[in-house]
Amino acid sequence: MLLSALVFAVGAVAFYLPPAQGEMAVIFPFGTDEATAYALILEDGGRFVAPSRFANVVIAYAADPGFADRIRASGALFTLAAHGLCSPQLPTPVRG
Incomplete structure (x- = not known):
């Protein structure tokens, strides 16, 4: 049981390991608004x-x-790979 949990944890960490370059999810503290996050990223x-x-x-x-490293120094908590729960939110189509 412990071995299964360890294998699952290692797999989850590897799945969300951010790339050195490219798209990544940047996690800010709760309460950070999008405008602040946008400014810090730029x-x-x-x-x-x-x-x-x-x-x-x-x-x-x-x-x-x-x-x-720079974005964490500016206040982000951490970065993750931008897929799964941390993927971009796509607009939903309007049906009429």
Whole structure:
């Protein structure tokens, strides 16, 4: 049982391991608004890609490997790979 839990945990960590460059989810403290997150991402050399399913999680594009360290120094809690629960929120089609 413990071995199964360990294998699951290692798999989950590997699944959400952020890339050094490219799209990543940036997790900010609860209460951080999208405008603040957008400004911090730009200041730290990233590009804003999209919001996510969660208000404090935004998708950014990191052009260089140092972005993750800079955004954490600016107040982000951590970064994750931008898929699964941390994928961009796509607009829902309007049916009429």
